[in-house]
Amino acid sequence: MGGCHSYPSATKADKKSLQPPDFSSEKLGINNNNLEERPYLQQQYVCQLITHTDMLALTALPPGVDKAEWLASNTVAFFKHINLFSSALSEFCTPTTCPTACGPGNTVYVWTDDHGRKLKCSAPLYFDYAMSYVQELLTDEDVFPTKAGSVFPTGFIFLVQKVFLLFFRTLAHIYWSHYRETLALGLHPQLNTLFTHLTLFCRQHALLEPEDTEPLQDLITALGQQC
Numbered sequence: 001m002g003g004c005h006s007y008p009s010a011t012k013a014d015k016k017s018l019q020p021p022d023f024s025s026e027k028l029g030i031n032n033n034n035l036e037e038r039p040y041l042q043q044q045y046v047c048q049l050i051t052h053t054d055m056l057a058l059t060a061l062p063p064g065v066d067k068a069e070w071l072a073s074n075t076v077a078f079f080k081h082i083n084l085f086s087s088a089l090s091e092f093c094t095p096t097t098c099p100t101a102c103g104p105g106n107t108v109y110v111w112t113d114d115h116g117r118k119l120k121c122s123a124p125l126y127f128d129y130a131m132s133y134v135q136e137l138l139t140d141e142d143v144f145p146t147k148a149g150s151v152f153p154t155g156f157i158f159l160v161q162k163v164f165l166l167f168f169r170t171l172a173h174i175y176w177s178h179y180r181e182t183l184a185l186g187l188h189p190q191l192n193t194l195f196t197h198l199t200l201f202c203r204q205h206a207l208l209e210p211e212d213t214e215p216l217q218d219l220i221t222a223l224g225q226q227c
């Protein structure tokens with residue numbers, strides 16, 4: 001893991017206005033997996049991770065590393081891993097199977113466009129918007145600078161928080177709606193490992209609010225007892 005770019009530290013304000021969309025969610029969704037038993041909580045699955053490395057230690061800011069650089073390189077790495085994981089399941093996530101972008105507890109994620117309009121859309125469309133939004137940020141030199149002497153913009157941390165919320169929701173949807181397919185593909189240890197790393201990283205750097213993670217708090221607790 002880890003980005004291959006160099007991210008200079010940030011102190012100066014950026015002239016660009018960086019207004020992340022409002023990623024609201026509401027509890028009106030359809031549970032298209034229809035599995036109140038939440039199979040991802042079953043002990044025989046929860047205990048499966050691809051590594052039992054101390055992931056909390058992996059998430060900590062290494063001595064001498066700039067915090068913004070650390071957040072940036074991890075954002076790039078998580079983006080790659082989450083994209084890879086989602087693409088492995090993309091054939092199962094269609095407008096027919098997932099007419100709404102739902103997560104645990106029947107939460108529905110509603111996309112808000114650049115003009116503040118809320119768009120109720122299918123899960124594949126929602127996550128397409130989400131990943132395109134993140135990719136745009138990651139390739140914007142004003143937001144994620146890679147050149148020597150560049151600085152991170154003011155408000156960088158807020159953008160990183162929004163990005164990790166979208167990462168979290170992507171995995172939440174997979175746990176809620178595509179866990180059977182994940183099991184069938186034998187990818188549940190990878191999913192648990194990625195999710196554990198992500199939630200520990202977010203906790204370490206205060207990237208998500210308790211209400212963001214609440215729909216999967218039962219899983220976070222269960223996984224926390226494994227490592």
Ligand SMILES: [Zn+2]
Binds near residue numbers: 092093123124177178
């Ligand atoms: Zn889906």
